[in-house]
Every structure is written in structure tokens, then in C-alpha cells.
Amino acid sequence: xxxxxxIRQAINEAIDQEMQRDPTVIVMxxxxxxxxxxxxxxxxxxxxxxxxxxLYAKHGNRLMDTxxxxxxxxxxxxxxxTCGLRPIAELMFIDFMGVCLDQIFNQxxxxxxxxxxxxxxPIVIRAMCGAGFRAAAQHSQMLTSTFTHIPGLKxxxxxxxxxxxxxxxxxxxxxxxxxxxxxxxxYGHESEVPxxxxxxxxxxxxxxxxxxxxxxxxxxxxxxxxxxxxxLLAREGVECDVIDLRTLSPIDMDTVLESVENTxxxxxxxxxxxxxxxxxxxxATVAQEAFEALKAPIRMVTAPHTPVPFSPALExxxxxxxxxxxxxxxxxxxxxxxxx
Amino acid sequence: xxxxxxxxxxPKWGLTMTEGTLSAWHxxxxxxxxxxxxxxxxxxxxIANAVEAADGGLLRRRVAQVGQVYPVKSLLGVMAPVxxxxxxxxxxxxxxxxxxxxxxxxxxxxxxxxxxxxxGRLRYIxxxxxxxxxxxxxxxxxxxxxxxxxxxxxxxxxxxxDLPGHGGSAKAMANPGLEALAAAVVSFxxxxxxxxxxxxxxxxxGAVAGLVALQEPRLVRSLTLISxxxxxxxxxxxxxxxxxxxxxxxxxxxxxQYLFADADLVSRSMVEDLLKYKRLDGVQQALxxxxxALFKDGRQALNLVEDxxxxxxxxxxxxxxxxxxxxxxxxxxxxNARVEIIDAAGHMxxxxxxxxxxxxxxxxxxx
Numbered sequence: 001x002x003x004x005x006x007i008r009q010a011i012n013e014a015i016d017q018e019m020q021r022d023p024t025v026i027v028m029x030x031x032x033x034x035x036x037x038x039x040x041x042x043x044x045x046x047x048x049x050x051x052x053x054x055l056y057a058k059h060g061n062r063l064m065d066t067x068x069x070x071x072x073x074x075x076x077x078x079x080x081x082t083c084g085l086r087p088i089a090e091l092m093f094i095d096f097m098g099v100c101l102d103q104i105f106n107q108x109x110x111x112x113x114x115x116x117x118x119x120x121x122p123i124v125i126r127a128m129c130g131a132g133f134r135a136a137a138q139h140s141q142m143l144t145s146t147f148t149h150i151p152g153l154k155x156x157x158x159x160x161x162x163x164x165x166x167x168x169x170x171x172x173x174x175x176x177x178x179x180x181x182x183x184x185x186x187y188g189h190e191s192e193v194p195x196x197x198x199x200x201x202x203x204x205x206x207x208x209x210x211x212x213x214x215x216x217x218x219x220x221x222x223x224x225x226x227x228x229x230x231x232l233l234a235r236e237g238v239e240c241d242v243i244d245l246r247t248l249s250p251i252d253m254d255t256v257l258e259s260v261e262n263t264x265x266x267x268x269x270x271x272x273x274x275x276x277x278x279x280x281x282x283x284a285t286v287a288q289e290a291f292e293a294l295k296a297p298i299r300m301v302t303a304p305h306t307p308v309p310f311s312p313a314l315e316x317x318x319x320x321x322x323x324x325x326x327x328x329x330x331x332x333x334x335x336x337x338x339x340x
Numbered sequence: 341x342x343x344x345x346x347x348x349x350x351p352k353w354g355l356t357m358t359e360g361t362l363s364a365w366h367x368x369x370x371x372x373x374x375x376x377x378x379x380x381x382x383x384x385x386x387i388a389n390a391v392e393a394a395d396g397g398l399l400r401r402r403v404a405q406v407g408q409v410y411p412v413k414s415l416l417g418v419m420a421p422v423x424x425x426x427x428x429x430x431x432x433x434x435x436x437x438x439x440x441x442x443x444x445x446x447x448x449x450x451x452x453x454x455x456x457x458x459x460g461r462l463r464y465i466x467x468x469x470x471x472x473x474x475x476x477x478x479x480x481x482x483x484x485x486x487x488x489x490x491x492x493x494x495x496x497x498x499x500x501x502d503l504p505g506h507g508g509s510a511k512a513m514a515n516p517g518l519e520a521l522a523a524a525v526v527s528f529x530x531x532x533x534x535x536x537x538x539x540x541x542x543x544x545x546g547a548v549a550g551l552v553a554l555q556e557p558r559l560v561r562s563l564t565l566i567s568x569x570x571x572x573x574x575x576x577x578x579x580x581x582x583x584x585x586x587x588x589x590x591x592x593x594x595x596x597q598y599l600f601a602d603a604d605l606v607s608r609s610m611v612e613d614l615l616k617y618k619r620l621d622g623v624q625q626a627l628x629x630x631x632x633a634l635f636k637d638g639r640q641a642l643n644l645v646e647d648x649x650x651x652x653x654x655x656x657x658x659x660x661x662x663x664x665x666x667x668x669x670x671x672x673x674x675x676n677a678r679v680e681i682i683d684a685a686g687h688m689x690x691x692x693x694x695x696x697x698x699x700x701x702x703x704x705x706x707x
Contacts, residue, residue: 002452162616166619194508194616194620196511196620196621196622197620197621198616198619198620198621199619199621200619201587201588201619204587204588204589206612207589207608210608254590255589255590
């Protein structure tokens with residue numbers, strides 16, 4: 001059997017292999033090496049959840065801890081990218097992007113366009129996203145569509161270790177700014193990952209499961225819940241395509257449309273808040289491009305339009321559940337017409 | 341008299357198969373099964389195929405239901421002579437336990453191995469057994485898993501390797517071409533201390549096997565060449581170039597459909613596995629290098645006919661008549677070879693007509 005590793009290890013390995021391959025790759029961020037208050041040794045922490053642990057020992061000062069100033073170090077990393085380095089800047093939690101958003105959306109995202117293609121900004125901004133970690137409203141958001149809204153940014157959100165490694169390598173080699181979102185609940189999730197380096201091209205969705213009755217489109221943590229819902233439904237005789245978008249910008253709408261043309265039913269599952277979300281975007285595109293194929297109204301299963309609750313009981317209700325996803329599929333199939 | 345009862349069990353195809361879905365029965369209870377007869381269809385997440393009976397007998401009971409999923413080696417049906425009472429069959433079924441392999445055996449059958457050679461690190465699988473060894477050599481863009489229906493069908497020691505640039509072997513080749521691949525096979529055999537083996541080569545791997553036999557005849561007991569390269573000029577450029585260029589599922593799938601007489605055999609997971617291989621660093625370079633050296637512009641650069649025609653060892657050439665990659669007409673090129681043409685197969689006869697090909701390999705070994 002091939003080797004199984006976690007998403008945490010896959011991300012670490014991708015950074016390690018790219019740093020070995022390309023001397024221009026550097027890593028910057030808060031506490032990614034030791035961190036203030038670490039027990040007196042470099043490489044003690046490797047980030048708040050240990051993702052970059054061990055890399056300082058191999059690559060030394062190409063990894064640097066930065067002061068707690070997102071606008072300063074994200075700006076510095078963007079500047080370094082325009083001058084020939086390939087920085088991987090870790091924003092810790094995507095919720096902190098507000099502090100440095102101008103650097104991202106008005107600078108990095110615009111350079112190639114405004115300098116007539118003469119400037120490129122090969123930066124990867126890694127950040128944790130998502131709920132379910134009991135980390136409260138300021139450390140649990142998805143915010144995916146905040147970035148997909150901005151032309152000039154690429155946005156990636158892997159659901160498994162194979163994709164995490166290949167998409168991060170692709171992100172590092174890409175010449176445009178990439179927002180690389182890591183769901184903090186998935187770091188321990190394991191799958192088969194080749195030891196060799198490989199890059200997964202952007203805008204190539206993954207069909208996780210095949211079925212002819214309904215199409216579930218999702219990404220990140222809810223991929224696993226959607227697959228679980230599809231297994232439940234299969235026992236009832238309802239077979240679902242489950243599509244993991246993997247990259248949100250650019251987005252592989254061809255795969256989604258092809259699937260909906262086969263199944264006639266679309267359920268968009270998104271852990272983000274519903275308004276102007278990836279779910280809403282995919283729904284609108286399908287309604288516009290494949291309306292004739294639809295046999296039932298499109299359904300969205302999303303978080304509610306509220307901040308992420310700190311109460312564990314409420315937080316568990318916040319993220320789309322397996323039951324909610326299965327229920328939405330059943331409703332598109334004509335059963336359970338009243339909301340479950 | 342349980343020795344009179346013969347179980348029919350879920351087969352294990354390849355390293356990763358743990359369960360399969362029974363998609364059809366081709367025999368009814370009360371029918372007599374002869375060895376080699378297609379008795380059922382089984383589907384895994386990777387591939388669908390007909391299952392041929394290993395043993396003959398009277399089918400007394402179909403235990404497995406169509407559409408259900410069963411673990412590898414679980415009981416699907418029971419054969420027994422007519423004089424075995426129903427009650428005995430009932431108790432055989434209720435007492436049946438999926439055999440647990442001895443430690444080591446399982447390890448051997450389910451693990452990839454690696455060996456360092458002068459041609460780089462090579463990945464292979466090995467199954468031990470008595471008698472003369474068989475070495476399987478896959479084709480362009482393939483890997484050792486192309487032999488998933490064949491490896492377990494043979495009783496002797498079996499090896500299958502990934503050529504340089506392929507599968508889990510080293511991707512870099514100094515001079516991509518047939519010479520480099522043949523050198524890798526020779527160094528693999530040296531590393532395994534294989535004094536000689538029956539070589540079974542598919543497509544480009546057939547040409548590799550042929551070149552090994554020409555350069556190191558001491559290492560080769562016989563050749564079984566399945567849709568081999570090197571016996572004529574034509575090759576499907578749309579396949580070669582399409583395979584090299586495709587980066588997405590959408591582009592690759594129609595290209596892979598050239599490989600099979602039955603295009604439905606190209607599953608999502610087959611396409612996904614090949615994309616995973618093609619994404620590995622160094623693979624694009626290796627494939628481009630080999631394609632340029634061997635198959636430029638839809639022509640095969642190397643013709644081994646004259647040299648192979650002088651070989652004294654037994655050669656058999658096997659070809660699927662619906663081969664859309666290399667025309668089956670090349671099968672007649674070698675005057676000194678036995679030729680077997682298979683009706684219902686395309687380029688991947690070892691998969692599409694596995695039972696027939698396995699019989700031919702066994703016959704070649706016994707010769």
C-alpha cells in the first residue's frame with residue numbers, strides 16, 4: 001500500500017520539497033519557527049498547530065518569525081515576491097486578513113494587471129480557516145468568497161492530504177498570488193500521498209464519488225460530510241455525484257455543469273456564510289448555464305448568516321451536518337418537502 | 341465430505357483491492373461449470389472484469405447477490421457434486437470463514453518493493469513460488485498494476501517492475517529510449533539474482549523484452565509479447581501525443597478509451613490514477629523523451645523484426661484484434677513466433693482477455 005500521511009504532514013512535506021528544489025522559496029509568519037515565549041529553542045513550535053515544525057532545522061534562516069504585524073510582514077512578503085523570491089507567508093488565521101487586506105487586494109492582486117504584465121507576484125498566503133475548533137467567532141470563519149471576489153487572486157481550499165500537497169506545490173510554483181486555505185479541523189486527516197513531488201493544476205475539480213441522481217458540490221471540511229451523506233443516501237437508492245472543487249478561483253465549472261446535465265439536481269454545500277458565497281456563485285452559474293437540465297430547484301446547505309458561535313452546542317449546529325446535506329438531497333428528489 | 345465442496349470466492353485484483361461488487365452471475369444453480377468459463381462479473385472502484393472459474397463443477401448455490409459488495413476471498417458461490425446433500429452445503433456456507441493470510445504472505449502480496457540499480461531506484465512487486473520465474477514488463481505510460489489480472493494467475497515466482505520514468509520508479513533517464521529501458525530490466529534481474537526468466541512484455545514493454553533477449557539471451561527463457569512495439573512502423577499518434585499532453589480528466593479519458601475494445605472499462609478512478617502518475621515531477625519529461633525517441637509523428641523509430649527473427653528461444657505474440665494503438669497486422673511479422681489473435685480485446689489484452697492471456701503465458705512457460 002502506498003504511504004498515508006496527514007494534511008499537516010503533507011503541507012510540511014510540500015514546503016520542504018519546494019525549499020529543497022528552489023532556493024528562492026522562503027517562509028515568513030508569526031510563530032512559524034520558535035515564537036516568542038517558546039521554551040528557549042528555535043524550531044520549538046512550528047506554527048500554532050505545528051505545521052511548519054522541523055523545517056527550520058533543515059532550511060535555517062529561510063524561515064523567519066515575524067513581529068505580530070500582518071500588514072508589515074504580508075507587505076514585505078509581497079514586495080519580496082515582486083523582486084524575485086517565492087515567499088510563503090502564513091497568516092495564521094484567515095480571520096486576521098482584515099489587518100493586511102490592502103496589501104493583498106489592492107497591491108498583490110493588482111500588480112500584474114497595472115504594470116501591464118511586467119510585474120509578477122508569486123506569493124502564497126497560507127491561513128487556517130473554518131469552524132468546529134471551539135475557537136470562537138474571530139478564529140473560525142471561512143471567508144472564501146471574500147477572496148474569490150477579487151480578480152488577480154487564486155484561492156485554494158483542499159480537503160485531503162493528497163490534494164493539499166499537490167495544490168500547495170502548484171501554488172508555490174504559480175506566478176500569481178494564491179490564498180491557500182487550510183481547514184484547521186482537517187490537519188489530522190490522512191490519505192495516500194506519494195513521497196515524490198507533484199503539482200495538481202488549478203481549476204480541476206475532483207469527483208469524489210459518482211452517482212446519477214443528484215450533484216453535491218462542495219469543498220474543504222464539508223467534502224467529507226457530503227460523502228458521508230451520499231453513502232447514507234445510496235442505501236435509500238439515491239446515488240450522488242460528490243464534487244470537491246479544490247480550487248475556488250479559478251473554478252472548474254465545466255465539471256459541475258457536466259454533472260448537473262447528467263443528474264438534473266444540484267445541492268451546493270458550503271461552510272461559509274450563505275450570502276454571496278461559493279454555494280451562491282455555483283448555484284447562479286448553473287441556473288444560468290444549465291437551467292434546462294434542472295429537474296428540481298437548486299438547494300444550498302450553508303452555515304447560517306451569523307458569526308460562528310463559541311458555544312460548542314451551537315457551533316456543532318452551525319456547520320452543515322451530514323443530516324442537513326442528506327435532507328437537502330432528499331428534498332430535491334421530491335421527498336421531505338417540508339424543511340427538516 | 342467437505343473436500344467435495346469447492347468454494348467460489350471474490351478474487352483479489354492488484355495490490356489495493358479489498359472488496360468488489362458482484363455485478364452479474366453468468367451461471368445458474370444446477371449448471372455445470374468448466375474451468376476457464378466466465379461465471380460472473382465483478383466491479384471494483386478501479387475496474388470491471390469477468391471472473392473465470394478456476395475449477396470446474398456443478399454450481400449448487402449462488403451465495404452472493406447481484407449488486408452487493410463483498411470483501412476479497414469471501415464466499416460467493418458453492419460447487420459440489422449432485423450427491424452432496426443440501427444440508428451439507430448449508431452448513432458449509434454457514435461455517436465458511438474468509439481465510440486470513442499468514443503474516444508475511446499478506447505482506448508480500450500487498451506491498452511495493454524498491455531496489456537500487458545502476459538505472460536508479462526501481463519499484464516492483466514480487467510473488468514467490470516454485471519453478472521458473474516470470475517477469476512482467478509494462479508499456480508506455482503504464483506500470484506494474486497493468487498486470488493485476490495476471491500476477492496471481494501464475495503459480496511460479498512472479499516479478500513485475502516499473503520501468504524508469506514510470507509508476508514508482510526513478511523518473512530521470514540520461515538517454516530516454518529502448519536501450520535505457522532494457523538496461524534497467526537487465527540491472528533489475530541482476531539485482532534480484534534472477535539467472536533467467538520468462539519475459540512477458542506489453543506494447544513498448546514488448547520491445548524492451550525483445551531487446552533484452554537480443555542483448556542478454558542468457559537471461560531470457562521465453563518471450564510473450566502482447567501487442568508489442570517494434571514489429572512494424574505504425575502507431576496511433578493521437579494516443580501517444582494525447583497521453584503525453586493531457587493534464588485533465590476531461591482530456592485524458594477519451595485518449596485512454598483507445599486502449600480498450602470496451603471503452604466503458606475506462607473508469608473515473610483509472611483516469612484519476614493515471615493523472616496522479618502524470619503529475620509527479622519528472623514524468624512529463626520522461627514521457628516526452630521516450631515518445632520523441634520511439635514514437636515520433638505516429639511512426640515507430642525502431643524495428644526489431646530482423647533481429648528477433650534470428651532468436652532461437654520460444655516467442656509468442658498475442659494481439660487483440662481491436663487494438664487501436666498498434667495494428668494487429670504486426671502480429672504476423674515474426675516468422676519464428678506463435679501468433680495468438682484475441683477477438684474481444686483491444687490494446688490491453690492482458691486486462692480485457694485476462695483468462696485467455698494467462699492460459700497463453702502458462703502454456704509458454706510449460707513449453
